[in-house]
Amino acid sequence: MKDVLIIGGGVMGCGIALRLAQAGAKVTVLERSIPGAEASSAAGGILAPQMESEGPGPMLELCLRSRAMYPKLAEELRELTGIDIQYLPCGLLQAAFDEAALHRLEATVAWQKAQGLRAELMDGRSARALEPALSDRVLGAAHFPDDHQVDNRLLVRALSTAAARAGATFRTGYVRGLLTEGDRVLGVDVDGEPLHAGAVVIAAGSWTGLVHGSRIDPQKVRPARGQMVELQLRVPLFSRVLFGPAGYLVPRLDGRVLAGSTMELVGFEKQVTAGGLQGILTMAIALCPDLADAPVSSFWAGLRPYTDDHLPYLGEGPLKDLFLASGHFRNGILLAPITARVVSEAVLGQRTTVDLTPFRFDRPAR
Numbered sequence: 001m002k003d004v005l006i007i008g009g010g011v012m013g014c015g016i017a018l019r020l021a022q023a024g025a026k027v028t029v030l031e032r033s034i035p036g037a038e039a040s041s042a043a044g045g046i047l048a049p050q051m052e053s054e055g056p057g058p059m060l061e062l063c064l065r066s067r068a069m070y071p072k073l074a075e076e077l078r079e080l081t082g083i084d085i086q087y088l089p090c091g092l093l094q095a096a097f098d099e100a101a102l103h104r105l106e107a108t109v110a111w112q113k114a115q116g117l118r119a120e121l122m123d124g125r126s127a128r129a130l131e132p133a134l135s136d137r138v139l140g141a142a143h144f145p146d147d148h149q150v151d152n153r154l155l156v157r158a159l160s161t162a163a164a165r166a167g168a169t170f171r172t173g174y175v176r177g178l179l180t181e182g183d184r185v186l187g188v189d190v191d192g193e194p195l196h197a198g199a200v201v202i203a204a205g206s207w208t209g210l211v212h213g214s215r216i217d218p219q220k221v222r223p224a225r226g227q228m229v230e231l232q233l234r235v236p237l238f239s240r241v242l243f244g245p246a247g248y249l250v251p252r253l254d255g256r257v258l259a260g261s262t263m264e265l266v267g268f269e270k271q272v273t274a275g276g277l278q279g280i281l282t283m284a285i286a287l288c289p290d291l292a293d294a295p296v297s298s299f300w301a302g303l304r305p306y307t308d309d310h311l312p313y314l315g316e317g318p319l320k321d322l323f324l325a326s327g328h329f330r331n332g333i334l335l336a337p338i339t340a341r342v343v344s345e346a347v348l349g350q351r352t353t354v355d356l357t358p359f360r361f362d363r364p365a366r
């Protein structure tokens, strides 16, 4: 059984560590901060393969498979750790404020139904019958009853706890680069100390391209900043995830509403900006006017690991015994269960549940 080093303790690193440790591998997660310090905690936790989809294909298939794994994962993590990751099968409404947007939703609903997926177009009145807090200005909406949400912070905590209980070691340290010999990876350099292993997994999110010696072009995975605002309601105003043309609202059970987000290619700058907050709050109040009175309890920004074709890099990397689990862009929480499964299978030399060809690091540029 291999010993494995995982660079990065986000949702990917923790999920893969859990699956490898359960399979009997000796696993060490190397995290420069604390598990879940970056994008995995900044996210909204929306599990929306249908709403997010750019059309039929391997990415939609991957996302649907991962979404389907969530109910069992939530059960498993509760049994292993006692943590309820707040997986909520709440459904999602995508609202349109004008005819053009409504036509686009109509087209999306049509192709998704043709694929056998549940989706429904409704007029404004029917949408407000489902969610009375929606603005009167909403002309119509697409209802995706199978798109859901999870509390991503609890998810990372549960995954890291379960991985540690299964025998994975978590070590704080900055991986400066890979130790290599010819075209094979031998281990990593952590803060100047060499660590050797039979396999290395890069799960370093937006920082993947900065791992020295990996032969991965830093341009392949780039940071895309997303700002978020948290509002605190005493009584929840709505129960579904709500999307508008300029953002979304995620209602947590305890009355918090996460409002997001921006999409900015501004390098590794993680600041929250006045313009970002203004845009998010304007969107939030346009979708749901009653939110104008809601107290703002927090705000933050995180870096999505962006790829040009919006697909992640999964499986074998450019060096022997090097594996990738990176570039999940805005669907990393959704894709965590399937990524953990297929990347651990690849590391263990098993046939992967999903054909990883479309997600190879050397796929042609789109």
Ligand SMILES: Cc1cc2nc3c(=O)[nH]c(=O)nc-3n(C[C@H](O)[C@H](O)[C@H](O)COP(=O)(O)OP(=O)(O)OC[C@H]3O[C@@H](n4cnc5c(N)ncnc54)[C@H](O)[C@@H]3O)c2cc1C
Pocket (backbone or CB within 6 Å): 007, 008, 009, 010, 011, 012, 013, 030, 031, 032, 033, 034, 035, 036, 037, 038, 039, 040, 041, 042, 043, 044, 045, 046, 047, 173, 174, 175, 176, 203, 204, 205, 206, 207, 208, 211, 225, 226, 227, 228, 260, 261, 301, 302, 303, 304, 305, 325, 326, 327, 328, 329, 330, 331, 332, 333, 334, 335
């Ligand atoms: C605002 C926002 C909203 C989002 N909303 C959603 C959503 O609703 N649904 C969804 O599915 N996805 C969402 N995402 C995307 C999702 O958060 C990411 O795709 C996912 O978290 C990526 O996980 P990761 O483990 O690859 O990266 P990260 O969580 O960024 O983890 C990478 C880790 O690697 C560590 N690291 C990096 N380099 C090194 C090094 N050299 N040495 C040691 N450690 C290192 C970092 O400290 C970090 O902890 C959102 C993202 C953002 C920013």
